[in-house]
Amino acid sequence: MAEEKPHCKVVLANSIVKNLLEEVHDGLKKINKKPLLVGFLSSADPAARVYAEWTGKTCSENGFAFELREVDRELLEDALIDANNDPKVDGIIVYYPIFGSRQDQYLQQIVDVSKDVEGLSHRYIFNMYQNIRFLDPQNTKKSILPCTPLAVIKILEYLRIYNTILPYGNRLHGRTVTVINRSEVVGRPLAALLANDGACVYSVDINDVQQFTRGEGLRKRRHEVVEKPGWTLEDCLPLSDVVISGVPGDKYKVPLHMLREGAVCINFSSERNFRPEVKEKASIYVPAIGKVTIVVLLRNLLRIVQNKIDEEAAGNEEKSSEEKTVQATS
Ligand SMILES: NC(=O)C1=CN([C@@H]2O[C@H](COP(=O)(O)OP(=O)(O)OC[C@H]3O[C@@H](n4cnc5c(N)ncnc54)[C@H](O)[C@@H]3O)[C@@H](O)[C@H]2O)C=CC1
Numbered sequence: 218m219a220e221e222k223p224h225c226k227v228v229l230a231n232s233i234v235k236n237l238l239e240e241v242h243d244g245l246k247k248i249n250k251k252p253l254l255v256g257f258l259s260s261a262d263p264a265a266r267v268y269a270e271w272t273g274k275t276c277s278e279n280g281f282a283f284e285l286r287e288v289d290r291e292l293l294e295d296a297l298i299d300a301n302n303d304p305k306v307d308g309i310i311v312y313y314p315i316f317g318s319r320q321d322q323y324l325q326q327i328v329d330v331s332k333d334v335e336g337l338s339h340r341y342i343f344n345m346y347q348n349i350r351f352l353d354p355q356n357t358k359k360s361i362l363p364c365t366p367l368a369v370i371k372i373l374e375y376l377r378i379y380n381t382i383l384p385y386g387n388r389l390h391g392r393t394v395t396v397i398n399r400s401e402v403v404g405r406p407l408a409a410l411l412a413n414d415g416a417c418v419y420s421v422d423i424n425d426v427q428q429f430t431r432g433e434g435l436r437k438r439r440h441e442v443v444e445k446p447g448w449t450l451e452d453c454l455p456l457s458d459v460v461i462s463g464v465p466g467d468k469y470k471v472p473l474h475m476l477r478e479g480a481v482c483i484n485f486s487s488e489r490n491f492r493p494e495v496k497e498k499a500s501i502y503v504p505a506i507g508k509v510t511i512v513v514l515l516r517n518l519l520r521i522v523q524n525k526i527d528e529e530a531a532g533n534e535e536k537s538s539e540e541k542t543v544q545a546t547s
């Protein structure tokens with residue numbers, strides 16, 4: 218008897234983006250202005266330019282203004298300060314890598330928190346690792362999450378890996394996820410976010426394996442990390458419901474022989490980290506997520522603009538009540 222084709226569902230970014238865009242459009246209707254995002258391109262990396270071009274395209278298609286500023290990297294610091302001080306600029310994104318060293322982190326921190334749509338400012342990253350979800354004690358202003366990790370989370374929600382029968386904050390309880398990449402911009406924050414939401418996460422990089430969890434019964438408030446001495450990716454794969462890979466370069470391929478039957482596989486690298494044969498074993502395969510990342514970026518920009526509007530309204534209220542007090546006493 219002839220064998221049938223394997224039953225793997227390939228999920229493309231477009232279908233995931235649709236829902237998120239609706240949310241963004243609704244949000245945009247509620248504010249009566251066109252937010253301005255400014256992108257700074259000082260990177261020689263072709264991936265950065267492509268990403269910048271997509272950002273521009275997605276902005277203009279969805280009611281956001283985008284301005285690309287190509288700046289010599291030695292002049293970037295001053296250009297960022299100018300944009301911080303310019304009230305017309307709502308959000309700032311700096312494309313990486315620039316120097317490819319710690320200087321990139323320094324430049325990242327120059328961007329004013331109130332304009333940081335990528336969510337890589339220290340305050341936002343601190344809140345994320347500490348599992349602090351709001352910016353104010355009244356829990357009205359949600360903190361900003363880093364774009365690519367948040368895009369992966371939105372994908373996992375779309376795929377129903379998040380179990381909505383469980384309370385918010387614990388919806389990955391019982392899931393085991395492997396993340397191959399532990400960079401400070403994607404892999405490590407992603408592992409922390411997933412573990413904060415209740416997952417058991419194996420974080421794999423070129424050197425070692427670490428496990429991120431909230432402990433047995435999710436007793437801990439936030440994730441903790443333990444080293445797994447002697448472990449390799451091969452030990453993690455058979456245990457994992459979800460495998461997320463983001464290794465740069467076209468050489469790297471996730472070994473498929475140890476992959477669990479029916480696993481969910483997601484690639485966020487610019488190159489394909491999974492061979493086409495992944496479809497023989499996986500139940501769901503997401504080959505690229507870049508488009509989701511950009512829509513999440515717009516969602517962050519909207520949130521920043523909303524937070525600013527709310528703050529100004531609160532400030533005005535305070536002022537007018539002060540005025541009243543002054544009037545009453547004079
Ligand atoms: N789809 C999206 O929205 C985004 C995609 N990217 C893409 O993701 C990729 C990674 O970007 P970054 O995290 O910034 O890169 P990076 O170079 O900072 O980090 C790479 C990570 O992969 C690990 N790694 C390298 N070789 C490995 C191996 N053989 N086995 C296991 N781990 C290995 C490294 O240890 C490191 O943790 C790039 O292709 C980049 O273009 C980056 C940002 C957003």
Ligand SMILES: Nc1nc(=O)c2c([nH]1)NC[C@@H]1CN(c3ccc(C(=O)N[C@@H](CCC(=O)O)C(=O)O)cc3)C=[N+]21
Nearest residue numbers: 230264265268311312313314485486487505506507508
């Ligand atoms: N500040 C900053 N933030 C970034 O997020 C950032 C950056 N700098 N510099 C450059 C890298 C690169 N990057 C990618 C985006 C999408 C794909 C991606 O998934 N591309 C798909 C195509 C599009 C799709 O279908 O999703 C593909 O190559 O097949 C990869 C890589 C973001 N980056």
